Amino acid sequence: xxLTWEIDHGAKTIVTTAxxxxxxxxxxxxxxxxxxQGAVGYRAIFDCRRAVGLNIRLSELAEQSKLxxxxxxxxxxxxxxxxxxxxxxxxxxxxxxxxxxKSRLCRLFRTIxxxxxxxxxxxxxxxx
Numbered sequence: 263x264x265l266t267w268e269i270d271h272g273a274k275t276i277v278t279t280a281x282x283x284x285x286x287x288x289x290x291x292x293x294x295x296x297x298x299q300g301a302v303g304y305r306a307i308f309d310c311r312r313a314v315g316l317n318i319r320l321s322e323l324a325e326q327s328k329l330x331x332x333x334x335x336x337x338x339x340x341x342x343x344x345x346x347x348x349x350x351x352x353x354x355x356x357x358x359x360x361x362x363x364k365s366r367l368c369r370l371f372r373t374i375x376x377x378x379x380x381x382x383x384x385x386x387x388x389x390x
Contacts (some may be wrong), residue, residue: 265277265278265289266281273305276296276301277306278292278327280308283313283315283317284313284317286318286322303334304335306343309374310345310347310355313351320357323358326358326362327330327358327361329364331361339388340367341384342362343371344358344371345373346370346371
């Protein structure tokens with residue numbers, strides 16, 4: 263599977279890295295695996311910078327975003343950070359974010375560190 267991930271249950275955060283070619287089936291299997299690992303609705307950093315040959319149609323992105331949107335937890339933001347490099351990745355990520363922003367926070371970043379900084383800002387705002 264071209265997706266690997268680490269779950270921090272204490273921080274309710276998933277860090278996922280996509281490498282190589284990726285299709286809708288792999289993403290849907292990943293989303294299913296998160297259910298089994300008790301990580302539904304967690305914050306997610308999804309690093310797409312090493313993915314190549316994304317074979318995912320817009321209709322499939324819409325399906326994925328609808329599923330992820332339905333998993334927003336009560337009382338927690340479940341924010342999603344998409345880390346991208348190329349223009350093609352950025353365009354797909356922007357479409358995905360547009361679909362999600364109605365229900366879950368979603369932003370695009372160039373680095374994982376920038377995504378983590380955003381989470382720190384969200385935490386600080388919640389404590390204030």
